[in-house]
Amino acid sequence: METIHISYPLSKEIIERFAKPQILALGQFDGLHLGHMSVIQAAILEGTVHKVPTSVMTFYPHPKEVMKKGDYEGYLTPTREKEELLGSAGVDFLYVVEFNQDFSRISPQDFVTEMLLPLQIHTAIVGFDFRFGHKGEGEAEMLKTLGKGNFETYTVPPFVIDEEKVSSSGIRKYLMEGNIVLANEWLGRPYTLSGTVIHGEKRGRTIGFPTANVELAEPYVLPKNGVYAVKVNHYGEELHGVMNIGVKPTFHSGVSKPWFEVHVFNFTGDLYGQGLRVELISYIREERKFQSIDELITQISKDADTARSLLNSLEQ
Known part of the structure; x- marks a missing residue:
């Protein structure tokens, strides 16, 4: 074309x-x-x-x-x-x-x-x-x-x-509500965010969950803040992961611009400066503030297990 x-x-x-x-x-x-x-x-x-x-x-x-x-x-x-x-x-x-x-x-x-x-x-x-x-x-x-x-x-x-007219406005509404399943159904494919991995606060690696901080390449419609099960396309290879979209309230206050952080399962390479395409598959939970780092680590572990289960079930 x-x-x-x-x-x-x-x-x-x-x-x-x-x-x-x-x-x-x-x-x-x-x-x-x-x-x-x-x-x-x-x-x-x-x-x-x-x-x-x-x-x-x-x-x-x-x-x-x-x-x-x-x-x-x-x-x-x-x-x-x-x-x-x-x-x-x-x-x-x-x-x-x-x-x-x-x-x-x-x-x-x-x-x-x-x-x-x-x-x-x-x-x-x-x-x-x-x-x-x-x-x-x-x-x-x-x-x-x-x-x-x-x-x-x-x-x-x-x-x-289901007796509803598929529309862009409806998809935007679903994304902002965190209803990624219906948004994807109306799109006919997973909603995708593309961008470049940049240096972030490097906090994830210190708690056992290293993340890729993605700077979006375009002014996308932003989905609801929260945790998502995702598929990550890295130079043609499909990987699974969990993504947090939000302001990291455990560590910050008074922030409105969201971060986009992806923990890619079973990946040990260096992603800095590389392009990623992240497909949002399922919304897991809302973003929230934790009272301690240990509480956060426990929840991230649960989120990762949930994402693995969801993504694996789709491939069976």
């Missing part, structure tokens, strides 16, 4: 290189959850039927971030992870549109005229709640009207689990 970063209006170079019949899935696709993937899979199927490439058009930064909306909490699926997931799904081209204040003001008509028609798209595939143009004035029916005579427009219905 090829990723193309574009801006409004399309440049002559982009048009000359990429204008061709193609099926285009349109949307923010922040979570790339099961609902989003149903739109993209519909586009891939349409591309196969018509024997033309499949493209996805998304927007970065997130419109809520640019417009300073109060309910913006970060990314569920940053662009780098989107690229990996879409490439493995069979998408040919990913257009990442620069979203800025100027772009937010364009009309639905101008979006179609200046961004879609020059690409010569064959068919646009959108979700039932797709909005575009200034203040979200455009929706699927308007896209169909504006594209008439130039491209077809198909709308994909909601993806429903």
Whole structure:
């Protein structure tokens, strides 16, 4: 898959290189959850039927971030992870549109005229709640009207689990509640945090549980503080571990920014400066303050045993 970063209006170079019949899935696709993937899979199927490439058009930064909306909490699926997931799904081209204040003001008509028609798209595939143009004035029916005579427009219905519509807002809510099981079910994969191991307080090694202190690579939606059973991807090798997300109240007070510390089972190497991908599998307990180091050590040992049991049961 090829990723193309574009801006409004399309440049002559982009048009000359990429204008061709193609099926285009349109949307923010922040979570790339099961609902989003149903739109993209519909586009891939349409591309196969018509024997033309499949493209996805998304927007970065997130419109809520640019417009300073109060309910913006970060990314569920940053662009780098989107690229990996879409490439493995069979998408040919990913257009990442620069979203800025100027772009937010364009009309639905101008979006179609200046961004879609020059690409010569064959068919646009959108979700039932797709909005575009200034203040979200455009929706699927308007896209169909504006594209008439130039491209077809198909709308994909909601993806429903247990009579609930799968949505990014629902996944964010589950993550903030610590309901990682439902968040993962709606995503269709484990929620993943990626980052680089940095030097921390080095306290874990002194109590028998050395931890990797992960500095996140992106402004992710942060899950609820607490202890999680996790899978760790280290240069392609899958390892198991337990992760604490929080402010370490046993040792600190008045801290709001969380640490992300992973104890990787049966690992003795040096991780400093290396990249880790941590998949959150199960929420074990809330973070809390302990009255003594011994009490903390006892609880960490129990947490590790719980995580091992949970992770092993999933592989049987």
